[in-house]
Amino acid sequence: MFDPQDAVLVLEDGQVYVGEPYGAIGTTSGEIVFATGMTGYQETLTDPSYDRQIVVQTFPHIGDTGINGEDPESSRIWVAGYVVRDPSPNVSNWRATGSLDDDLESNHIVGISHIDTRKLVRHLRSAGVMRAAIFSGDALLDGDGKLRTIDSMLDEVKATPQMKGMSLYDEVSTKEAYTIEPCGEFEGKEPLFTVAAVDLGIKSMTPHRMAERGCRVHVVPSTITFDELQSLNPDGVFFSNGPGDPEQADSEVNLLRQVLDAGYPFFGICFGNQLLGRALGFGTYKLKFGHRGINQPVKDMTTGKIEITAHNHGFAVDAPIGETVDAPFENGKYGKVFVSHIDLNDNVVEGLQCVDIPAFSVQYHPEAAAGPHDAAYLFDRFVDLMRSVKEGTRNA
Structure with a gap:
C-alpha cells in the first residue's frame, strides 16, 4: 500500500x-x-x-x-x-x-x-x-x-531499454577536445609525454593522474578519427571508462585496432579494457550484478600482489586465465596476450597484458576517485611503456 x-x-x-x-x-x-x-x-x-x-x-x-x-x-x-x-x-x-x-x-x-x-x-x-x-x-x-x-x-x-545491446559512450563523451597540462612537480615544464585520451565517459581524475606524472593529456571526443588522433603526435593513447555494452562499440574497436597497428603504446581502463579485449579478438559478456564499489580485491598476476580497488562495470572480457595465448583476432596478428589481473571474489578478468605489442589494460579504476590508491602504479607503468617505446628500449 x-x-x-x-x-x-x-x-x-x-x-x-x-x-x-x-x-x-x-x-x-x-x-x-x-x-x-x-x-x-x-x-x-x-x-x-x-x-x-x-x-x-x-x-x-x-x-x-x-x-x-x-x-x-x-x-x-x-x-x-x-x-x-x-x-x-x-x-x-x-x-x-x-x-x-x-x-x-x-x-x-x-x-x-x-x-x-x-x-x-x-x-x-x-x-x-x-x-x-x-x-x-x-x-x-x-x-x-x-x-x-x-x-x-x-x-x-x-518498456525501459535493457543495458545489454545499448550504446551510450557517444552520449557521455565530451563534444570538444580539451587539454590537461602537466601539474604538481611538473607544472610549467615541458611535458615528458603527450597522451591522446579518448573520452568514452572519462572521470576527471584520470587525466589528472597522468598530468601528475608529467604528461600533457589531450582529452578527445569518442568521434575522433585515426587521422585526427595522429595529428596530435601522441606518445601514447588511452581509452577511458564508459557506460553501455562493449559489443555495441564497433567503431571504437576499429579505431583501437588502428592504434595498435601503428604501434602506439596503449592503456585502457574499464570500458577501454573491454574494447582492448574485443580488438584482440576476445568476446565480452554481461555480469549477473557487476562490480561497483571501492573495495574489490584484485590480484596482479605479474607480481602476485593483492590490491583493493575501485570498480564500476557490468560487463567483462571472456579470456583464458592462467595461460599466455595467441590473441584470436586474424590468427594471432597481435601476438601473445595474457590475463594480468583477476578479481579474487569471482575470478572475473580484471586486466590484459600484450606481450608482443605495447598495450595493456585493466577493468577497474586506478584513478581511485573515490577509492584506495593501491593501483596508482598502473599510471607509472603507462609512463614507463611510453618511455621505453620512445627510447627504443622496449623488450631490449
Missing part, C-alpha cells in the same frame, strides 16, 4: 518497495545496480559510467558530508535515479557548499529513501540486476487523479 506522499520503487520482476521521496519528485527508470562504497557518493553520482542506471547505495547513511565543488568527476550527475536507506538530515563538512538532497533536486534526479536497501541488494545479488523505476508525486497518479496500479508502473518498467 502507498499514498501520494510516498515514493515507490518497482523492479522488473514485480518486487515493490515503498519509501519516501529523496531528491527530485517525478519518475525515472533504468537498470538498477548497487554500489558498495562507504564514501565517495559524490564521485559515484558524477561518474559517466552510471548513465541510464539507478544506483542503490549499500552503505545506509548517505549525505553526511553534503556536496562540494571539488569532488565531482564530471560536469553533471549521470545516474538515472538514486536509492538510499537513511539520508543524513544534517551536513557536516568544512568543504560543504550544500546538501545532497538539494543537489539531487536541482539536478532533477529522482530518488527514494527509507527502504530496506539490504533486502533489495540481497535480491539483486541473487536475481541479478534488472530494469526498475522510481515513482513519486504526480507520477503515482493516473489521468483521473487516482493512485496508479502496480501493474501500470510495471508496464513502464518493462
Whole structure:
C-alpha cells in the first residue's frame, strides 16, 4: 500500500518497495545496480559510467558530508535515479557548499529513501540486476487523479531499454577536445609525454593522474578519427571508462585496432579494457550484478600482489586465465596476450597484458576517485611503456 506522499520503487520482476521521496519528485527508470562504497557518493553520482542506471547505495547513511565543488568527476550527475536507506538530515563538512538532497533536486534526479536497501541488494545479488523505476508525486497518479496500479508502473518498467545491446559512450563523451597540462612537480615544464585520451565517459581524475606524472593529456571526443588522433603526435593513447555494452562499440574497436597497428603504446581502463579485449579478438559478456564499489580485491598476476580497488562495470572480457595465448583476432596478428589481473571474489578478468605489442589494460579504476590508491602504479607503468617505446628500449 502507498499514498501520494510516498515514493515507490518497482523492479522488473514485480518486487515493490515503498519509501519516501529523496531528491527530485517525478519518475525515472533504468537498470538498477548497487554500489558498495562507504564514501565517495559524490564521485559515484558524477561518474559517466552510471548513465541510464539507478544506483542503490549499500552503505545506509548517505549525505553526511553534503556536496562540494571539488569532488565531482564530471560536469553533471549521470545516474538515472538514486536509492538510499537513511539520508543524513544534517551536513557536516568544512568543504560543504550544500546538501545532497538539494543537489539531487536541482539536478532533477529522482530518488527514494527509507527502504530496506539490504533486502533489495540481497535480491539483486541473487536475481541479478534488472530494469526498475522510481515513482513519486504526480507520477503515482493516473489521468483521473487516482493512485496508479502496480501493474501500470510495471508496464513502464518493462518498456525501459535493457543495458545489454545499448550504446551510450557517444552520449557521455565530451563534444570538444580539451587539454590537461602537466601539474604538481611538473607544472610549467615541458611535458615528458603527450597522451591522446579518448573520452568514452572519462572521470576527471584520470587525466589528472597522468598530468601528475608529467604528461600533457589531450582529452578527445569518442568521434575522433585515426587521422585526427595522429595529428596530435601522441606518445601514447588511452581509452577511458564508459557506460553501455562493449559489443555495441564497433567503431571504437576499429579505431583501437588502428592504434595498435601503428604501434602506439596503449592503456585502457574499464570500458577501454573491454574494447582492448574485443580488438584482440576476445568476446565480452554481461555480469549477473557487476562490480561497483571501492573495495574489490584484485590480484596482479605479474607480481602476485593483492590490491583493493575501485570498480564500476557490468560487463567483462571472456579470456583464458592462467595461460599466455595467441590473441584470436586474424590468427594471432597481435601476438601473445595474457590475463594480468583477476578479481579474487569471482575470478572475473580484471586486466590484459600484450606481450608482443605495447598495450595493456585493466577493468577497474586506478584513478581511485573515490577509492584506495593501491593501483596508482598502473599510471607509472603507462609512463614507463611510453618511455621505453620512445627510447627504443622496449623488450631490449
